[in-house]
Amino acid sequence: MKSPPAARCDPAGCRLRRYEPRDEDAAVALWLRSWQAAYPQIDFAARLGWWRERWRNALVPSAAIVVAESGGSIVGFVTLDPATRYIDQIVVAPPHWGTQVGAALIAEAKRLSPAGLELDVNTDNARAIGFYRKHEFAVTGEGVNPISGVPVHRMSWRPPGQSPKSRPVNSAANA
DSSP states (O other): OOOOOOOEEEEEEEEEEEEOOGGHHHHHHHHHHHHHHOOOOOGGGGGGGHHHHIIIIIIIHHHHEEEETOOOOEEEEEETTTTTTTEEEEEOOGGTTTTTTHHHHHHHHHOOOTTTTEEEEEOOOOHHHHHHHHOOEEEEEEEETTTTOOOOEEEEEEOTOOOOOOOOOOOOOOO
């Protein structure tokens, strides 16, 4: 993975850096807090063992992972599979929603995958859909998350001058 620049991601001094194994507990805890805030009706604590196993065995070995750090704490991260250009996760701590943290993580994903990006988002997650649209992603497919059974949009970003093509959805994203 290319090393991220020493980028600032918000006025509070947030910086991007490469994920390190010592970040696991903080990243997993952030995943739990963020998803629980986005979907309070779902018990994400009950999924924590599954998520930690998936993090260790599926994402860490194959994904480029960049974390956003502020004040010594991880406040966001993005996971990107360089082979497929698929963003499995972009997670931002709820107190940092609406700041530049998410934008900085998307910009870094675009830098790491300049030919394009793909992701799935729950169709009922209007906040996330609006965020991705703001960052030039388009809905290019519909599907169902194979783990949760929740309907999802496939959203794609391509550099200017290239339009994303519709694709079937078959991800194992969570929620």
